[in-house]
Amino acid sequence: MYQTVKGTYDILPDELKNFEDLEDSFRICLELYGYKLMKTPVFEYAGVFKKENDTSDMVTKEMYTFSTNDKDTYALRPEGTAGLIRSVIQNKLYASADMPLKLAYIEEMFRHERPQKGRQRQFTQMGIECLGDKSPLIDAEVIALGYNYIKLVGLKDIKVLINTLGDSASRINYTIALKDYFSKYEDQLCPDCRNRLQKNPLRILDCKIDRDKEFMAEAPKMRDYLTAEAKEYFEKVKGYLDALEIPYTEDDRLVRGLDYYTDTVFEVVSTHADAGAQATVFAGGRYDNLVEELGGPSLSGIGFAIGMERLLLMAEAEDVLSEYEEYVDCYIIDMTKGSSYALKVAENLRTNFYSCIANMYERSMKSQFKSVDRYNANYTVIIGDDEKENNTVTLKDNISKEQYSIAFDKLLEKLEELEKTHE
Ligand code: ATP
């Protein structure tokens, strides 16, 4: 007997309703802020995600790559941004009159990670990207969208963390300082970080193994290496967030897991007692060079991605998910032991947009009536031999408890009349 592959999960009908609710709220926010959903393929050329000298775990360790001939290597999409930008370039969406471009996605991602609560090998991200303009106003608006979405879902125990990684000039200065500093502790670094020390020392700040080691506390701080422009930019972002009364915490250890971020980076984390190790609900940041790196024009972008499964865990922990009750307009009780007449009644209802359950098997009356309750049917439509003979149905209004004998061709009319009394 087959089971799901490690780190992957089925989403059963009731849980899917929760996912759909979260998606619906997200779609509402997209509309409010003028974002349009799009889709990109599940797999791309690996190069879309893997840049030269990339040091992020996601690219170096977690990508599912495969090849079907000796020439090309493909990757299952580990994140949404790179593929979306590839598409923007390929389809020249940046030539639009309406810049900045505001795009969004809800898609499955694949990463070969160690599965644990809130960490899967296939998971779903809802994300946005705003491309083509660099302004602290946009940064604030993007963070506001994410913050308001979380509020709309109903989560209360959350915290917005922000930081800046500065512009290229700030990054160069900071990288030199970090290299100097961490070189003194090289023997205490994990093997990955020893490698990062040469390639991208910034990554060390984000290391889940070295994070809590003593020397980390004294590591140079980005804020001391920012150029005047980068500093001013970040101050403006914070000023706008203040104006919008979005509470945030500055966290100068926040460097984010992907290599392409510049300037503003942010995370929304859960502060709920049950949040556990995977408390980051979503994360994002600005990227100045990614579009050009992927062969496009020089466009700055900013975006974030919400991990839906993690969001769902938090929504469960805070008990903000809606309860679902079964519901159907009409339940058909068929006592004719499966006649085409009962089938015809059901089809007539459905084609006129009354949902209808008709389990016309040879079930006892008692068990069929139980189903009426289980489905919370508004109406029970009873069809016995008499009804079949006379082309009628017995219609029971389960709200008023009244019962009527109605001709087949008057049923819709009667339902319409009863619906009005229910309003
Ligand atoms: P982490 O540090 O937790 O590994 P990350 O930096 O890799 O996160 P991003 O690539 O920024 O995360 O993804 C954005 C969001 O997607 C995360 O905040 C999280 O909610 C979700 N996410 C990332 N990886 C996974 C995963 N393996 N399983 C479930 N959700 C995930």
Ligand code: MG
């Ligand atoms: Mg990760």
